[in-house]
Each structure stands twice: as structure tokens, then as C-alpha cells.
Amino acid sequence: DADVTQTPRNRITKTGKRIMLECSQTKGHDRMYWYRQDPGLGLQLIYYSFDVKDINKGEISDGYSVSRQAQAKFSLSLESAIPNQTALYFCATSDSSRSVAGNTGELFFGEGSRLTVL
Amino acid sequence: EDKVVQSPLSLVVHEGDTVTLNCSYEVTNFRSLLWYKQEKKAPTFLFMLTSSGIEKKSGRLSSILDKKELFSILNITATQTGDSAIYLCAVPNSGYALNFGKGTSLLVTP
Secondary structure (H helix, E strand, O other): OOOEEEEOOEEEEOOOOOEEEEEEEOOOOOEEEEEEEOOOOOEEEEEEEEEOOEEEEOOOOOOOEEEEEEOOEEEEEEOOOOHHHOEEEEEEEEOHHHOOOOOOOOOEEOOOEEEEEO | OOEEEEEOOEEEEEOOOOEEEEEEEEOOOOOOEEEEEEOOOOOEEEEEEOOOOOOEEEOOEEEEEEOOOOEEEEEEOOOOHHHOEEEEEEEEOOOOOEEEOOOEEEEEEO
């Protein structure tokens, strides 16, 4: 089983629908992240959380919200999906105890959730 | 505003060639720079660089950081078709989360 699991892996929805992407991890890491990838744009940070009570906006948080339900679970919601939110979404984790001098250190990624908004 | 800029955005080479991928950055309070390789699925970690001038090496891949000039390079020698991938560079932002560049898409042809 994957250490970082994303569900669903693929989703097609219509404009205006509410969508939730879920991420769970068995790595015991405290930090979790949501990224979005569009062709030619690399990975853009949406939200991140360094523990259950900590939520931070990334570069492109507008139109998204998150919930850190437990240390192992971090979900991303699109309250009213629009076509330009069509993208590949990645969840990632990292372990603050392995960070060097406050660095984030290595991220461990899930396999991605491909979302299409029609 | 923090920035991570990679060049070139895409590159096509023949097997056996050597390639150099570039990453320049502007961040407040630099701590580290990381390289990832992305094939069909999720990115996988290659290197983390924190000190200037110290080369990190793994097989045919190597990377070095220049903190004075604010850039890093990733070298791949004797390229193989299996090196075809997107190579991503990332730097922690002021909140310690990674900001990524747009990536370099490398295609190695037989």
C-alpha cells in the first residue's frame, strides 16, 4: 500500500459542483501539503499544514479550502468548481524532525488526483 | 516575492549526451534548494543542497549550488532514455513550504 494515498484518483465533474479530494498518510509525518500541476507550470502550492491546528495559504489558494482532520488526513475542497481548476492535484508530506535547520526537507508525494471540470 | 526560475523549459538530446539544467532563485532567507525528478506520476526526490560549492552526486547525476550567484545546476552525464522526465527545482518559502519552478522537460532520444 502507498504511504501517501489520494482519493479519488480521477474525477470528472461539472461547473458549480462541490468537490473534495482526500489525502491520508501512514508515514507518521506532521506536515502535509496540497499542490496543483498544470502542463508547463510546475507545481503550485495551494495550502499547507504543519500540524492539526495549523493551516497556511500557498501561492494559489483562491477557490480552494482545506481541512486537517487528523495528523494523517488532509483534504482539499473546491466549493464551486470551475473549468480552470482542471488539473492534476498532488498531496505531499514531510517530517519536521528530519528537517535541517528549519528546512522543509524532502517531500513525499501521493500519486495524484486528476480532476476535470466541464 | 519568492521566485524559482528553471531553464531551459524543454530539451531534446540524444542518448549519451551530457545535459545541464539550470535553476535560479530569489527567496527571502535562503535555506536550501531541492531537485526532483517526475516521470509519469509523482515527483521523486533527487538532491537537497544547502552549502555553496559542495557537489552532490548520485550515479550519473550531480548537482551544485552557488549561493552568491543564487543558482544551482543539475548535470546528467551519458544520458539514457530512462532519464526522460520533468526535472523540478524547489526552494522553501518563508513559511518553510516548498515553492517549485516550472520544471525542465527532458527528452532523451535513442
